[in-house]
Structures are given as C-alpha cells and as structure tokens.
Amino acid sequence: MVVNSAEKGITEFTDPVVTILDEAGVNARVVEYMEIPGIGGPDFSGIIVSGSPCGDDIVDHHQPWFRWVKSCDIPVLGFCAGHHVIGTMYGAELLRSVEVEIGDFYITLDRPDDPLFSGCDRRVSVRQAHRDSITLPPGFILLAHSDICRVEAMKHPTKPIYTTQFHPEILNKNMILNFVKMCKG
Numbered sequence: 001m002v003v004n005s006a007e008k009g010i011t012e013f014t015d016p017v018v019t020i021l022d023e024a025g026v027n028a029r030v031v032e033y034m035e036i037p038g039i040g041g042p043d044f045s046g047i048i049v050s051g052s053p054c055g056d057d058i059v060d061h062h063q064p065w066f067r068w069v070k071s072c073d074i075p076v077l078g079f080c081a082g083h084h085v086i087g088t089m090y091g092a093e094l095l096r097s098v099e100v101e102i103g104d105f106y107i108t109l110d111r112p113d114d115p116l117f118s119g120c121d122r123r124v125s126v127r128q129a130h131r132d133s134i135t136l137p138p139g140f141i142l143l144a145h146s147d148i149c150r151v152e153a154m155k156h157p158t159k160p161i162y163t164t165q166f167h168p169e170i171l172n173k174n175m176i177l178n179f180v181k182m183c184k185g
Helices: 015-023 033-039 058-071 081-089 173-184
Strands: 002-004 030-032 047-049 076-079 094-109 123-134 141-146 153-155 161-164
Touching: 002 015, 002 033, 015 173, 030 033, 033 058, 047 081, 058 081, 076 081, 081 123, 081 161
Parallel strands: 002 030, 002 047, 047 076, 076 161
Antiparallel strands: 094 123, 094 141, 141 153, 153 161
C-alpha cells in the first residue's frame, strides 16, 4: 500500500513509487492519508508513506491520521513528510528551516549493512526537497546523515519502521526495491 501524504489529487510523490512497484511486479494500492483509519487495518505486506509538497502545518495536521503507525507490525517506509510525521509521533523535534536541502546531495550511511541500503556505497547521492527536518526520536537508530541534515534515515529499534528525509523514489529506487524484499521476507 502507498499512502499519499499530499492532499487528494496531488500524486507527484506517489506516482513514481507506483511506477517502481509496477515495474517490480508488485500490486500497489494508493490510499489517501485521511482514509487510513477507515480501512480497518491494512491487509498488506508493507506500507510506503509518501512525501508531500505541503509545508508548515503538515506535521501537526497529519498526526491524527497516522496513529496507526504505532500499532502497525508490518514494514513501513516513510519519506520526507512521512519521515517528519512518523518521527514526531515518536518524540522527534521538528526543525523548521534549520537543515534546508533542495536538490541533489550526498548522504553518508551510518549503517551501510542495513537491508534498506543493500547494494549502496557508503556515500549516496539523493534527491532532497525539504525546509523542515527532525531530530532523532528517542531509541531510534540513525541510519544516515549528511553534512547539513543530522537525520537523513532512521529506523525503529524493534519494529520494521524506516524513514528517510530524502526522496528514494526519485534517485534511489533500489532502496524501495530493498524495502519490497523486506516486506516479502
């Protein structure tokens, strides 16, 4: 399942994900973020939470719609807005206009052996489009950082929840395919 974190009808962040999943033979359903609480628990092997072009109030606004993340036991991958929403749900601080990255930047993998990064070099070029960032939530494991942003990727210590500040659907489709492998196995 792909959760659209943008407003209904804005698909610029879900379309590339669906294309990657289709090419990999994965049947993906796109669900609007406001519809998640109504579907009665996901019957999926994994959930990808997209980014969003919205800024400023998205984290506070989206919190009620993402409470399901805390009780979810299947793999979740959130990026950009999904990274911010999931991180703050677990106690991260939202940083506004402190670690701005727009364009392509290099990140450094702190845990290059993590399955999300299978086949990646220790330094990876990624696509960024953010003014907001987050601190590392208590207990979470830092997976990657950049010279500008302290938390480029992280994972929950006991659940299969991953998030990235950057957009893997643009330059790093292998990470999405690695996530699909985690969902299958």
